[in-house]
Amino acid sequence: MATVHKINEDLVKERQKCTFNVQELTYLLDGGEEVTKERREFENILRNVKELQDEVPEVYLSHKERYENAVRKTCILQNVRNDFEKKREVLSPRNIFRAGYAVIKDVSPFFLHNGMFVPTIIGQGTPEQQAEWLPKAKAMAIIGTYAQTELGHGTFIRGLETTATYDAKTEEFILNSPKVTSYKWWPGGLGTTVNHCITVAQLYINGKKYGIHPFIVQIRDLETHKPLPGIKVGEIGPKMGFATANNGFLGFQNFRIPRKNMLMKNAQVLKDGTFVKGMNEKLTYGTMVMVRVNIVSDSAFHTAMAATIAVRYAAVRHQSQLKAKEPEVQIIDYLTQQHKLFIAIATSHAFSNTYTWLYQAYLKVVEDLGKQKQDHLPELHALSCCLKATSSRDAGVIVEQCRLACGGHGYMASSNLPIIYGYTTAAITYEGEHTVLLLQTARYLMKAWMSALEGKVLAPSVAYLVDWLKSDKQRWQNTPEVIVKGFQHVAAGKIKDAFDAIQKHVKAGKDYEDAWNLASVQLIKASEAHSRAILCDGYLRETVRTSSSVSPSLAKVLNHLVQLYIVYWTLETAGDLLVYSNIGKDDIAVLKEKYEELLALIRPNAVGLVDAFDISDEILQSTLGSYDGRVYERLMEEAMKSPLNKEPVNQSFHKYLKPFIKKAKL
Numbered sequence: 001m002a003t004v005h006k007i008n009e010d011l012v013k014e015r016q017k018c019t020f021n022v023q024e025l026t027y028l029l030d031g032g033e034e035v036t037k038e039r040r041e042f043e044n045i046l047r048n049v050k051e052l053q054d055e056v057p058e059v060y061l062s063h064k065e066r067y068e069n070a071v072r073k074t075c076i077l078q079n080v081r082n083d084f085e086k087k088r089e090v091l092s093p094r095n096i097f098r099a100g101y102a103v104i105k106d107v108s109p110f111f112l113h114n115g116m117f118v119p120t121i122i123g124q125g126t127p128e129q130q131a132e133w134l135p136k137a138k139a140m141a142i143i144g145t146y147a148q149t150e151l152g153h154g155t156f157i158r159g160l161e162t163t164a165t166y167d168a169k170t171e172e173f174i175l176n177s178p179k180v181t182s183y184k185w186w187p188g189g190l191g192t193t194v195n196h197c198i199t200v201a202q203l204y205i206n207g208k209k210y211g212i213h214p215f216i217v218q219i220r221d222l223e224t225h226k227p228l229p230g231i232k233v234g235e236i237g238p239k240m241g242f243a244t245a246n247n248g249f250l251g252f253q254n255f256r257i258p259r260k261n262m263l264m265k266n267a268q269v270l271k272d273g274t275f276v277k278g279m280n281e282k283l284t285y286g287t288m289v290m291v292r293v294n295i296v297s298d299s300a301f302h303t304a305m306a307a308t309i310a311v312r313y314a315a316v317r318h319q320s321q322l323k324a325k326e327p328e329v330q331i332i333d334y335l336t337q338q339h340k341l342f343i344a345i346a347t348s349h350a351f352s353n354t355y356t357w358l359y360q361a362y363l364k365v366v367e368d369l370g371k372q373k374q375d376h377l378p379e380l381h382a383l384s385c386c387l388k389a390t391s392s393r394d395a396g397v398i399v400e401q402c403r404l405a406c407g408g409h410g411y412m413a414s415s416n417l418p419i420i421y422g423y424t425t426a427a428i429t430y431e432g433e434h435t436v437l438l439l440q441t442a443r444y445l446m447k448a449w450m451s452a453l454e455g456k457v458l459a460p461s462v463a464y465l466v467d468w469l470k471s472d473k474q475r476w477q478n479t480p481e482v483i484v485k486g487f488q489h490v491a492a493g494k495i496k497d498a499f500d501a502i503q504k505h506v507k508a509g510k511d512y513e514d515a516w517n518l519a520s521v522q523l524i525k526a527s528e529a530h531s532r533a534i535l536c537d538g539y540l541r542e543t544v545r546t547s548s549s550v551s552p553s554l555a556k557v558l559n560h561l562v563q564l565y566i567v568y569w570t571l572e573t574a575g576d577l578l579v580y581s582n583i584g585k586d587d588i589a590v591l592k593e594k595y596e597e598l599l600a601l602i603r604p605n606a607v608g609l610v611d612a613f614d615i616s617d618e619i620l621q622s623t624l625g626s627y628d629g630r631v632y633e634r635l636m637e638e639a640m641k642s643p644l645n646k647e648p649v650n651q652s653f654h655k656y657l658k659p660f661i662k663k664a665k666l
């Protein structure tokens, strides 16, 4: 029977102070009581699967052992999931994503199968293709990944070099990787796990290039798992994080696939080699839009994980005295600590709220596309780009801030903060590099600005540009609503400045593209400001909406958090607000006080707020952040698992140290 330990007394007191019902907030964050129950039930089943318990912590395994252990556990996880889903509802992707942490501890080698392979078949395949591939993919009779990036190109996908040349005689495509730079590089699971992949390649028919298209390709024998003739595949080696993701490389040499393997929902190649253009060639990029939307949710979860660890630790940890002769204080009582941590909690809420409406916008566009309507696609692309960029970047900063807030112990692998950081920082790059995505949004913003100048009606997310042109700047008030307007004014002002800078360079004789490059620092700043305005506006609106349907005590806490988020960003961007809005120095002074008041209001609820994220110890995997707060005991227990502690004297003493010391003595 597992030993039940006493909960740390500080945490007991913290939980007694909480002014709201933690369970109510958990249900709200999960999207309803049923979702929470389903999640907990599944997590509980996993907790009791003996084979999923690691005997040796993963960090002590070799690269190869770690991978093999991850595959072993992923297969068990998948089987448990299948059994669960046979009896009950299909688990939500978010609940699967969370539970995966309890099992894999890092990134699953199957991550891209569920994250991109299956969604691409759904999003890019015809009904016939879906009927052929989806049942096998969903049952995992075939395992796949998404192979787009190459050694030479990740961002500029029109420049991809893998070729798919149509042979009308045999009704096949011939895949080739003409140069070393054409090799696929990065796809998760590609190394040694998957037997299929979506390959994005340049289509050629009769010597003419038709741009990039997705192809479904079997790369390994289903029985022996050996690479098929004409395929060169392998793993790319260790990275900063993503230790068990099994990222791989892939090259083709005259590798033939049937015509039906080109995913043809958007564009088709007929038997005789006729190319039929789709409604919009950018629909080929559809899976990326979906994943960018999901990354906002991932960012919310990673921020919640880091906040849970650092807030619980700050409640347990005592260090230094505030006043002489008084006991050492809980570090959470230092205002600077609250400044580091409470924004982490609020940021997770901001991203969860943003994901809720962004995902609905995504579903609406998918529904419209089914009816051949694409009016909202450019707006969704612009929103998903800047919100993916900002949420992943903010999450990276916050996770690192939480690590720093845990002092030396935050640097321990057993705190789990390094793994969480490895994940969040990767998300800043993958699925569209940060700067590149901000520039995509900037492209949309420049067009929106031009339309605003021409008096056209704008899409809702940029409608503030019209208001800004029409009205004088609103009289400043330190209310959340007026501050959000202030953020919109900053965005509008920066968009105008970037636009004017481009025009200036063009007037001076530069090509538009060069003018764009010369203005690009201003363009990304405009995009960031737009993103912040969207985040604050959406978070505020969602909070107002939900507040009417929750208990008054919870509504009050949610209100404190959204205010904290808005005031925090006001103070962080005060310089911009002073330039572009009617805020005055005195308003900023008042907001500084307001910020300190909000920290004090949130303080008694800090532990309750992170408890409400309801991240189990198995998922959190942290010596510093466990529910019972046995920080020091766990640190010692984990240290004792080090192989170096298994023998009193390590052999290196006899081999190297002893002769070395002897020599030094002479």
Ligand SMILES: CC/C=C\C/C=C\C/C=C\C/C=C\C=C\C(=O)SCCNC(=O)CCNC(=O)[C@H](O)C(C)(C)COP(=O)(O)OP(=O)(O)OC[C@H]1O[C@@H](n2cnc3c(N)ncnc32)[C@H](O)[C@@H]1OP(=O)(O)O
Binding pocket: 093, 094, 097, 111, 112, 115, 116, 146, 148, 149, 154, 155, 156, 157, 158, 188, 282, 283, 285, 286, 288, 289, 291, 294, 295, 297, 298, 377, 378, 381, 430, 431, 432, 433, 436, 440, 443, 444
């Ligand atoms: C709940 C959690 C569950 C699951 C977990 C979730 C996710 C995890 C899964 C995976 C993560 C792990 C691994 C990561 C995988 C990868 O990284 S896969 C590879 C991703 N690669 C990229 O993102 C590449 C980035 N580059 C691009 O997207 C493009 O090349 C580009 C930068 C957009 C430029 O493209 P292009 O040169 O063709 O276009 P432009 O000339 O710049 O623009 C032309 C017009 O097209 C419009 N456009 C561009 N993209 C899109 C789009 N996606 N949709 C709609 N429209 C688009 C653009 O706005 C221009 O429009 P215009 O101004 O009107 O002309």
Ligand SMILES: Cc1cc2nc3c(=O)[nH]c(=O)nc-3n(C[C@H](O)[C@H](O)[C@H](O)COP(=O)(O)OP(=O)(O)OC[C@H]3O[C@@H](n4cnc5c(N)ncnc54)[C@H](O)[C@@H]3O)c2cc1C
Binding pocket: 112, 145, 146, 147, 148, 149, 152, 153, 154, 155, 156, 185, 186, 187, 188, 242, 247, 426, 429, 430, 431, 432, 433, 434, 435, 436, 439
């Ligand atoms: C952990 C991880 C997992 C991944 N998984 C997959 C996967 O499963 N499948 C897959 O296909 N890919 C995957 N990728 C690849 C990923 O999508 C690319 O690395 C990413 O899109 C960035 O492209 P890049 O590496 O070519 O960077 P580059 O584009 O070479 O970026 C280098 C620098 O150049 C700048 N830059 C580039 N273009 C411009 C521009 N137009 N304007 C201004 N600046 C520019 C960038 O801002 C950046 O600072 C993964 C990557 C990582 C790190």
